[in-house]
Amino acid sequence: MGITKTTGFSEETNEMAEILKALGHPARLEIVQFLIKSSSCVCGDIVDVLPLAQSTVSKHLSELKKVGIIKGTITGNNICYCLDEKVIQKIHKFISLIQTSCCKPNCC
Numbered sequence: 001m002g003i004t005k006t007t008g009f010s011e012e013t014n015e016m017a018e019i020l021k022a023l024g025h026p027a028r029l030e031i032v033q034f035l036i037k038s039s040s041c042v043c044g045d046i047v048d049v050l051p052l053a054q055s056t057v058s059k060h061l062s063e064l065k066k067v068g069i070i071k072g073t074i075t076g077n078n079i080c081y082c083l084d085e086k087v088i089q090k091i092h093k094f095i096s097l098i099q100t101s102c103c104k105p106n107c108c
Contacts (some may be wrong), residue, residue, distance in 0.1 A: 041080035
């Protein structure tokens with residue numbers, strides 16, 4: 001696959017594209033859903049709920065962390081993950097913008 005052209009687009013647009021691209025994988029969506037349901041930061045439990053090897057889960061966590069959807073804190077040998085509220089707010093704002101613009105009367 002070729003390199004995606006990002007020049008000429010705003011920083012905000014490129015950032016949202018990277019966030020949405022990261023969410024475009026079923027394993028990553030499952031991780032996000034698991035973190036939504038968790039009442040606190042999660043350490044090793046994520047591997048137990050996915051049908052993937054630990055190394056694969058680590059790669060997906062890394063991709064989510066790279067774009068800021070999740071954040072992690074190191075506790076001993078564990079990294080505990082939770083959703084980053086600021087990035088979740090950006091996603092919510094973007095989806096809300098889509099929702100309000102597509103629901104206009106007399107739209108095709």
